[in-house]
Amino acid sequence: MLLTGAEILVKSLIDEGVETLFGYPGGAVLNIYDSLYMYKDKINHILTCHEQNAAHAADGYSRATGKVGVCLATSGPGATNLVTGIATAYMDSIPIVAITGNVPKNLLGKDSFQEVDIQGITMPITKHNYIVKDVNELQKTVKEAFHIAISGRPGPVLIDIPKDITSAKAEYKNMDDIEISNKEFRVEYEKIKEVAEMINKCKKPLIYAGGGIISANARNELKNLVEKINSPICTSLMGKNSIESYHPLNIGMIGMHGTKASNLSATKSDLIIALGARFSDRVITDQENIKDAKIIHIDIDGAEINKNIKSDASIIGDLKEVLEKIIPLVNEAKHEKWNLEVNSFKNLEEKEVVDGLTPEFFFKILNKKNKDNLIITTEVGQHQMWAAQYFNFKNDRTFISSGGLGTMGYGLGAAIGAQIARPDMKVINIAGDGSFAINCNEFATAVSNNLPIITVVMNNNVLGMVRQWQNLFYDRRYSQTTLNRKTDIVKLAEAFGGIGFRVVDRDQLEDVLDKALNSKKPVIIDYVIDCDKKVLPMVAPGAPINQIISE
Template sequence: MKLTGAEIVVECLKEQGVDTVFGYPGGTILNIYDALYKHSDEIHHVLTSHEQGASHAADGYARATGKVGVCLATSGPGATNLVTGIATAQMDSVPMVAITANVAVNLLGRDTFQEVDIAGVVMPITKHSFIVKDVTKLADTIRRAFYIAKEGRPGPVLVDITKDVTAAETEYTPVKPEKVLPRVDTIKESDIDRAIEMIEKSERPYIFVGGGVTISGASEELMEFAEKVDAPVADTLMGKGAFPGEHERYTGMVGMHGTKTSNLGITKSDLLITIGARFSDRVTGNTKRFARDAKILHIDVDAAEINKNILTDASIVGDAKEVLKRLNERLSQQDHHEWVAEIEAMKERHPLTYNPELLTGPYVIETLYRLTKGDAIVTTDVGQHQMWAAQFYKYKAPRTFITSGGLGTMGYGLGAAMGAKMGRPDVPVFNIAGDGCFRMNMNEIASAVRNNIPVIEIVINNHVLGMVRQWQTLFYGKRYSNTILQDKTDFVKVAEAMGAKGIRVTKKEEVEPAIKEAMAAGEPVVIDVQIDCDDKVFPMVAPGGAIEEAFNQEDLDAKQA
């Protein structure tokens, strides 16, 4: 049958099982929006307040569901407003397809109104980018974009379509999507043999988990593996929920704001088994001193990550789920009861703590965990509140903690929360934000109201850029250059002005009633929680320091004394 390019876009989305898209219309993409109008009963379009919100929403949808997230934008500034969201998805390996429209082919390269070479702009921050100038190639390009986004290590793909292509007609034949199989052809039996040998010789093994375990759906295999190896388990920010946060083997996050137990335990280990993590600088600290007495076994789907940041002693390249299946089949039961007991004793000595007398970010997060029983999706923005959300909420399952780990994007969380709620409407969704981050994306509260998306925004409001201020306090002689936000903005009034419910919390005893009220509201809610401007995230590793040098306030006080 003959269809226009715009109709082909919609039919290809339906082919791929897309039921929700996020976007913002404009001149060059009008043909696609007109086609969407005719299929609004099949594909739900969520209109955001800003294109960046659309890209973050598509990202949150993808992380919460495991499906490909889709966002749409017009040419020029519409397309460039997606860039931060695309880069965020790229850094955290999120499958996303961004569809933009551009000026007609005969107007390309002429500085036409709202013309930008968006395919060129995003080339370094996507798995692939396309520009479609021929309507006969449109369907296959979109299909390829979805396949690339999902295959191997996932990531964002951009498809830019000229406006004349969206109007032109060509024959369209429906095609069943190509099945994406896990990457297993790179798994070598000799690498499995070497890994088994290293595990069986180890006396102090530690398992270190990243986001790759969640992406491959390998949580069950990881649990079996941890039991067989008889080892403690730590994670990265992106690995949260891949191994249950309530489990006795779990020791918490590793790195700059990781637990002392994870940091000291990994330093003391003789074998670090790293699965689906990329050894980011926030995890390793001083790379020369990271796990220096341990052999490193690295399992990752992306061969480019092997020996990129940390030199390994052995590696297995391939899908984490399949690799762990093969290891579990071959591995005999190990016994490291003395080592596990030593780590348990460390956990007793080095718990995460905060002042129980005051209204603090950790208290809010712990109360949220208690009230939701861990059965919620938590998204975050970036800063102190993000670290508290990672430390004090125990994530029981994968795809329940959604945050910008690699890029550290302020303004990410609210859009991501909307996307997550659209993807999993049966689960309560909370975004934990700081007041600095909320200023960057508060316009999306209006989107949540307009689209009837009942997300709950908890603003940990300390009237400063908290994490930057923490660094200024510790490393810059308390010179608070442009980090104080003591203005007259009233977040409760802002929420109400946008049609949401606003609740202010200034006392500890108000936290629980506020969260309960928000959960019962069935509409978008903003909870403005006022905390002290000098609350800090501990433990902390100083920049350039080794992870075993993690310190907290007690360590600082002792050093001063």
């Protein structure tokens, strides 16, 4: 059957199970959009206000489901507007396929109108990328792109398609007739046995879980290991959903804004078991900090092994499969003395004593309202850390945040993707007033698509995290971090067609949350807090993780 390249692309997406596409049209992708019109009963296209948010929405869709998210943009500025979203997905190992149009082949390299080398631009921030110069290769390219995005360590893949390829015709094949290479991981039994023996010999284990647990769907296996060896577990920001927040062995997030229990336990442990996590600069910056611990590192990506912290034993492979093989070989253990020591670290955590509106109070009330039907997305900054510190997560894929790249403006686009992916859940985007201003126009997309997203703006009138660093490390020289904006966030919500609330007193919050949670329309809550409220505890950049700033 002869089809145009645009038809081949759309039918290939349908064959890959794509039901939703986030994008923004333009001249170079008009043929694709014409085909999308013809197949609108098969693929739901969400028109965003900005291409960056199409990428963020595809990312949020993927994080909420585990499927490949898809976004589409035109050539030139449309393509470059995707770059931040692609880099965000790349840093957090999120599988998305980004499709861009380009000028016709005969105009490539001639500085044509709206031409950029998007393949070259995105090379460092994609697992793989393509420019399709033969319509006969398009169908196979799409299949390969989806396979690469989701296999091994997940990540973004870009397909750039010149406009004349979308109008050229080729034979459409049965997808089963298209073969692609498949890399298999074979884990050596001797390595499994070595790791199990190290776990059996240790006296003070600490499990450090990252986002790889979520990607590998290895949450049950992780919990089985934690409970079998009765080990305390800490998580990275990306690993927040790897185990329930309130599990008795969960001692919280580790690192710069981690709990005292996690940070101190790492310095006292004799064996750290890192699972699907990289030792980033926000976790541990110097191996001297954990010199008494042997390190087991298990990850799908061999490039992460020994990159930042040297391991004593390592396994490269799928976490679910590896843990399934390790667990039968480890002995049940109690580690009672060690857990008593860890619990003594827990008792060092400060309790909230401040009156007035605080992040702690907000999440205390939200936790009370939570019926395990909430997905939390965040922008980036203090509010992001408060959400990670104070919200009680039960289920996986319910915390969606930009970890590695730290992209301000990420949360609302991601919330749109997550809400479309999971209409059975209520999505709440936690924002700061600085991050909110970057992409608040995407609230129009939520309104246009009747998405009952709640955006909570922790409004302190400053760029809070940067101000916090200026306070602690720059002798309170608050250069360009006081916003002094006159924007009325409640009126802004109403102008977009949504609902706005302002909370300035504790007595208001519960009623406002009830109304927001029961609303069928998008809501923005302007939650006014003090500009000097800090994210604590904190470890200064480059400092040992047991040197903790508490006040």
